[in-house]
Amino acid sequence: MEGGARAPSLEKGMSAMEDAGIKREEEEGEGADVLVVDDEPDVANLIAMNLEFEGYRVRKAHGGRQALEEVARKRPDCVLLDIMMPEVDGWEVLRRLKEEPETAGIPVIVVTARNTDMDYLKGLGGGAVDYITKPFDTGILKAHVARALQERDRELVEQAREDRVRRLQLSALRDITEKLISTLEIEDILEAIADRLLTLFDLDICALCLPDPTGRRFHLASFRSRFPLSRREEGAFDITRDRIAALAGGDPFPRGGLHAISSGDFAGDEVAGVLSGLRSLHLLALQAREKPVGVIFLGHREEVSFGEQERELLAAIGNQAAIAIENARLYDDLRYDEEVHRQLLQRVITAQEDERRRVAMELHDGVIQNLVSAAFRLQLCSARLENDPEEARRALLESREIIDAGIAEMRRIIAGLRPSILDDLGLSAALQKYIMRLQEETPFNIHIELEETGIPPLTTEAETALFRISQEALNNVVKHSRCRRARVTIGVEDGELFLRVEDDGVGFEPPGAQRRMARSYGLVGMRERAESLGGTMAVESAPGEGTSVEVRFPLYAVTREE
Template identity: 40%
Template sequence: MADADKRFRDFGSATNRTNRMNKLRVLIVDDEKDVSRVMAINLQLEGLDVIEIHDGLSAIDSVEEFKPDCIVLDVMLPKVNGWDVLKFIKNNPATAGIPVIMVTAKVLEKDQLHGLGAGAARYITKPFSPAVLTEAVKSVLESQEREEVARKRRETIEHLQLSLIHKISDILISTSALDDLLERVADKLANLFDLSLCGLLLSDNDESEMYVFHKALHQWDRGKNVSRNVVSRRDAEKLKGVFAANRLPVRISDLEEFNLNMIFLGMSAMEEGYAFPLFEHDKYLGAVIVADKSSVDLSPDEVSLLATITNQVAVAVARARLHENLREEEVIHKRLLHQTITAQETERRRLASEMHDSVVQSLVGMSYKLQVIEKKIALETYDELQIDLKALGEQLNTSIKELRDLLLGLRPPMLDDMGLLKALDVYLKSFGIKNDIQCVFQEPDDMPQLNKDAQINLFRIAQEALNNIEKHARASRVTVEIEVLESELHLMIRDDGRGFTISKTQHNPRKLGIASMRERTELLGGRLSVKSEVDHGTVVKIDVPLKQIVEE
């Protein structure tokens, strides 16, 4: 290229204008003839020899025939596209050193990365100023500027890689559900590298599942198709074995007895692809597999970018799986809690029924008998005995009342017979009389029919709050209010007692029954809040979505 450099430095002289054989030769490949002509005229004014070609196949022949000093190459060409022309140039030792300037209307970052990563020296997007093209051609032909051109090319590639990684990161950060994560990542990767298929293979001890994003191969398709299928243990284990020995990406064609079409079941025949491992620390999670119906030839920069992206995907997949496991554990916890509460209520109902039918009836019978004996004795003169029997009768009646109150707490019969509002009203009145507290019950104007679980749990929450008031609050007034809005039901228990410091109960929430109330609230899909201030009372509020508690 020393002679070419000298010719470039002197190409503006009159001597070199007349001697076209010594001029630097530029090959322009663009199917838009008007655009090609404008580029040619501007370069010819700089003293360059220009050859114009308008399709990819002729460009390949011309490169070998004319051995140009520089090539200006469009992407969207007839017969053979610009990407394949560039690939041919850079894979041929005889032409690999010729600088190529991509001039195209493809402005996306992925296209720029594809061009520069495949070996283009510069990437210029249309429309552009002729001066920009002239400066680019000079920079790649001038030997003193070649190192600067290479440096800028590398900086541009790194900038594009960081930009694309950032966009992928946004998807990974904003998506926690595994299905959504896989679909969006596969979609992005398939479009990023212009591939027909992108699959994410997730492996576990039981079976391996392939999540496939399939781009439309025909214009009448709807754009994309997402599917999932089970991968044979043999193929999954083969990939796992390859990556266990080496965590580097691998070409599918380099794997023995590995059939892409067995991975992408039901898809069009795939010829080539790449597999990238998914590791979270030392744990193998699966692989990202990209493929196409034609040959796939990613540049080293594209392979490096995909490897970086798949490392991020592995972390996101691990996080999504953890999120799913936590959700499953939460569902199991709620199911067990529901079963426990149901068992408690069943046992309470049984105890209340047995105590009412046996102990209470027996005590009532004894009370009646004492009254009969008292009347008989009244006819005689056993004054002291009569007094003792009367006292015993009063004690017995007190015990019967206390036992009935206990039964009311265990399982108010009106909760089953007349519903939540009546049960709360009766219980609150009994609570007020027992503790000498003024109690107010504010009912909603229109109460929907609640399911049994909702009625039981709302009653128990109110009961627990009232128990706390009885034991700790020293209140003189209590208000229980139920409010029904469009989509929520609010239950609020307010007292004017001595209150407490919330922070002191956070380390021992069961001391005031807060944990029990919260568990029952969460079981209904609601939220519990407790507000309290020393000497200013306490407010317990439960907000529950109506759709969770209304009887269907």
């Protein structure tokens, strides 16, 4: 229900030219049939009295349903339409008038207390020829009615309406774009989108869902609601892409745009509360660089349909939102990678120092002590050679044993730095030996297969990188996957050398812009090794679906000449 006319107030944008033409237009419009629709009798009577004084034939309707009945009974020449009315509101009356060919040509002037940009856009975009806000000046009201009734002015009125719609669209789009480009923080961007859409389109619920790294499931990332939602209701927005497609009547991402969905089907029988009370629910699919980046759910507790101009504005906002979300994700990835690289570099430096310290201690406590002991035995041998040849011989044999132990210790230390079997037998044999040892030492039953076909001669750097990547990936399989079978595959495909380590274990959610694995240095280290030789690494995993780690290298970067 809206307030009636009070103190005169000129509508924004009314030109002096319109004031000067009031009298001529009033005279030319005399006798026209005007339908005044307002649920407040005092306001309807005030408008009717002023129009009847100018010679118009006026009918009154005190609600949307009565207005539609009056139009069906007799087609009016012009309709003055209030918006906030019970049962059937003005938006619904306007929609029904404009969708029927017999009534689409009736000029409709919205007369309402609603005065936001989106209200103007909804009214003018819905087909109204003019929009007047309460309280209004009766002289201006009569001028608008006279102008709407003039056939020769219809084209100019329609052009002015379209211009105002475009200005409103640009104004709303500029406002939300300024908010989106003011930050690269994903949380701030999501909040700005939800807040602005809730206000702009007078929503009851606005929920934004972002995809997981697989793109098969969307999780609630931000939402705004005029009413509190239960945890179960919030959980309804954690939804699979297949279910989104089912609700929208097909995959909405290739098509884009706005899709009306059934709030009952969305909430389901098990979810009660605000969601079950929604009478309108729409889905806006967000896509950037030809891939889904999110979904926006728009909910109303009243029956609402979006007009063409509103759909165009929502599509434009959706495009801006998708670009902003994707840019924020890329920025988040970059910032995360820089932090991980910084910490990884620090770990490398620390590891180098630890390794040097370990090698120094092992050389000091093992090899050097053996050499010192052997030197003492050789001195004893030299001293007793003439007087006690038998003791000298025993000292010499002991020296040999000590030196042999020192050699074995040195080989062990060297093997820790680089497996000697890589140099002796190559990558396949080194991996097979490592897999056998891993299966023997693992406390549970696990079967690991190695498949290799047509591996060309590789550079030393490539063999080391592939061995270390396999080693780290298999260690992760044993530590985390709880699998029964794993496979290591090495081969050549499409001009690239590939290494794939896959298991049938519990899987995990790979690190993404919204959900990072804490301290995922193993994955980062493998990726660093791959990229150091011009390769790439991809991780595919999902809870309960196992894990696959694959690295690929251009053949020219890893093969050596015979």
